[in-house]
Amino acid sequence: MSERGIQWFRFTAPANFYDLAGRLIPWFAALTVALFGVGLYMGLVVAPSDYQQGDSYRIIYIHVPTAWMGMFLYVLMAVYAAIGLIWRIKIAEIMAKSIAPTGALFTFLALWTGALWGRPTWGVFWVWDARLTSMLLLLFLYLGYMALHAAIDDRQRASNASAVLAMVGVVNVPIIYFSVHWWNTLHQGASITVTEAPTMAMIMFVTLMIMVLAAWMYSIAVVLARARVELLERERTAHWVRERLEGERG
Amino acid sequence: MADREFRAVALAAERGDRRLFDDIDFTLSPGQLLQVSGRNGCGKTSLLRILSGLSRPVAGQVYWGDEPIQSVDGGTGSCLGYLGHQNALKEDLTAEENILIAGGLGGGRPDREAVLAMLASLGLAGYEDLPVRYLSQGQKRRVALARLLLQPRALLILDEPYAALDVQVIDVLRSAIEAHLERKGMIVITTHQAVDIDGDCHKLQLG
Amino acid sequence: MFRPLLALLRRDLTLALRRPQDALTVVGFFVVVVALFPLGIGPDPEFLRSLAPGVLWVAALLAVMLSLERLFSDDYRDGTLEQMLLVPEPLGLLVLTKIFAHWLITGLPLVLISPLLAVQLNLRPDEILILMAALLLGTPILSLIGAIGAALTLGLRGGGVLIALLILPLYAPPLILGAGAVDAVMHGASAQAHLSLLGAMMVFALFATPWATAAAVRIMLD
Structure with missing residues (x-):
């Protein structure tokens, strides 16, 4: 970070964001590695086996955090998109766009781990369980958002249009969830519902929370990094970008 | 016909990353005509779309009287008519x-x-x-x-109205424009041809 | 207030009457898709009967989705949609009127032809009645939600495929409720809960979606 960079820091919000994100990313990345390391060690070695499912249950340490992040990031994305659309704040638009791939990745991982978990538990890779089905629809919503963003050439229009879609989607997520849940209970005979162990040992709970935190830290680091690149691209004609790039080169 | 001024303040527009124009200011009073001219691709149509409230400018604001054009009572359609490239x-x-x-x-x-x-x-x-x-x-x-x-409509915004018209019809259109100005209407027009219209005409050069 | 809306409704219906093939294509698609299912899964009447609600609903949903691409695109191409933004009338109401006209042209015929297909799939008269009621409540929801997708893909290359990706996940609730209603009657239960929820969903969509669609139209024409 050059001296000139610090001067610009005071004047322009995008530059401010760019510098701040640049400084924060290494910390979040380090936390991610540390928490994942501790969480995986506790989950795979320290935590005891489940008395019913044996060792296969350990996949919840990945499955549950990814599923939570997938859902939460969609809401967060819609909130940023709405802020960007209503108040025309560029950083919010960029954040919404940057969150989408990470959210989709987590949702996909949740589905993947769910399928892997299903094989030893139910004997099949996929059951039309209410939660898995909702996650699948959520993945489609993410893909639709990203596809629409990519299909529109004009950046501003792409941001605005996909923001409308994200807001429509976030209103629909609870409706989808409840209708799928209802559908599932009505067809109870045909499927099996996922039920976690009614009482969770303390060590399992702590491990789970560490993994959730790790997923958080990862999301923040990756989303900020992606937003930084996107910001550079959008503002490439601005003075502060030239200042930064020359500073980094020299 | 029109009882208010039509004003543009510090308008700017972009296409992709390119600035089309910056700091466009003008005030149009009842009975006045504004002819916008400039090369192809200098943003004439973009400007007209902004003036009619169809597009939002990157910076600046368009006013109908004292109100921003987007918040005119009954919508922009109550004060202006727009003829674009499409019929x-x-x-x-x-x-x-x-x-x-x-x-x-x-x-x-x-x-x-x-x-x-x-x-x-x-x-x-x-x-x-x-x-x-x-x-x-x-x-x-x-x-x-x-x-x-x-x-x-008090204000007519015409994008290349003479395109594909033959001479007699151009005359009819010109007299219609002159009559509109006489009734204290306002007109914003882009055209490639030089048209001599009797009335209070102003010019705006883009690019 | 309502005169402009009536003018728009009359315009869209007139245009549809002058080109009836557009509406007929949608109905034809519905019929053909349903006719293809037995070829794929076998002619066993009992089995077909058990699949009928889902088959009919998925076919109706796809038919509505296909027809949606045309909802705004014709007006977009010839510039009349642009002029609609300049009409002293809330865009949300204009959009709602267009959706209503579109439903009359494409959604209603699907409801009317569905008994014929239901008979082919061995549904009983009381089940057919519920099927029609569910479609009557459900197809407007499909049109209302789909209009958002149609507006968001205005002027895009490959808009039709994109609409499918944007809209189909949102179609899950009406599909579950609509097919579920028929299913419930087939299993001797009451379809009232399903139909009430469908009705509630339609009212919600009626008030909420036109504004989202109007916002999308403004954005895509900006």
Whole structure:
């Protein structure tokens, strides 16, 4: 970070964001590695086996955090998109766009781990369980958002249009969830519902929370990094970008 | 006709990453005409779309009187009429139907006699009952002009209204424009041709 | 207030009457898709009967979705949609009127032809009645939600495929409720809960979606 960079820091919000994100990313990345390391060690070695499912249950340490992040990031994305659309704040638009791939990745991982978990538990890779089905629809919503963003050439229009879609989607997520849940209970005979162990040992709970935190830290680091690149691209004609790039080169 | 000024303050527009124009200011009073000129691709159409409230400018604001154009009572459509590159005609409807429906959509109670008279004055007598898809480009343009002129709007925004018109029709259009200015209407126009219009005319050069 | 809306409704219906093939294509698609299912899964009447609610609903949903691409695109191409933004009338109401016209042209015929297909799939009269009621409540929801997708893909290359990706996940609730209603009657239960929820969903969609669609139209024409 050059001296000139610090001067610009005071004047322009995008530059401010760019510098701040640049400084924060290494910390979040380090936390991610540390928490994942501790969480995986506790989950795979320290935590005891489940008395019913044996060792296969350990996949919840990945499955549950990814599923939570997938859902939460969609809401967060819609909130940023709405802020960007209503108040025309560029950083919010960029954040919404940057969150989408990470959210989709987590949702996909949740589905993947769910399928892997299903094989030893139910004997099949996929059951039309209410939660898995909702996650699948959520993945489609993410893909639709990203596809629409990519299909529109004009950046501003792409941001605005996909923001409308994200807001429509976030209103629909609870409706989808409840209708799928209802559908599932009505067809109870045909499927099996996922039920976690009614009482969770303390060590399992702590491990789970560490993994959730790790997923958080990862999301923040990756989303900020992606937003930084996107910001550079959008503002490439601005003075502060030239200042930064020359500073980094020299 | 118009009782307020039409103002643009510090307008700027972008296409992709390119600034089309910056700091466009003007004030148009009742009875005045503004001719916007400039090379191809310098943003004439973008400017007209911003003035009509269809697009949002990157910076600046358009005012109708003291109100921003987006918040005019009853929408922008209550004060201005816009003729873009497209004629906005339904190919399957006749010229007469097109105009009557557009009038109804605008909230008016269109008068059939007036429509036929306007079409005749633009040299379209005998073509009223033909679906628009059988008309030539120039004739379609005339139907679109007839529709615009029949709507009582204080401000007319015309994007290349002379395109594809022949000489007689240009004369008719010019006298319609002059009559509109005399009634204290306002006009913003882009055109490639030099047109001599009697009235209070101003020029805006882009690019 | 309502005169402009009536003018728009009359315009869209007139245009549809002058080109009836557009509406007929949608109905034809519905019929053909349903006719293809027995070829794929076998002619066993009992089995077909058990699949009928889902088959009919998925076919109706796809038919509505296919027809949606045309909802705004014709008006977009010839510039009349642009002029609609300049009409002194809330865009949300204009959009709602267009959706209503579109439903009359494409959604209603699907409801009317569905008994014929239901008979082919061995549904009983009381089940057919519920099927029609569910479609009557459900197809407007499909049109209302789909209009958002149609507006968001205006002027895009490959818009039709994109609409499918944007809209189909949102169609899950009406599909579950609509097919579920028929299913419930087939299993001797009451379809009232399903139909009430469908009705509630339609009312919600009726008030909420036109504004989202109007916002999308403004954005895509900006």
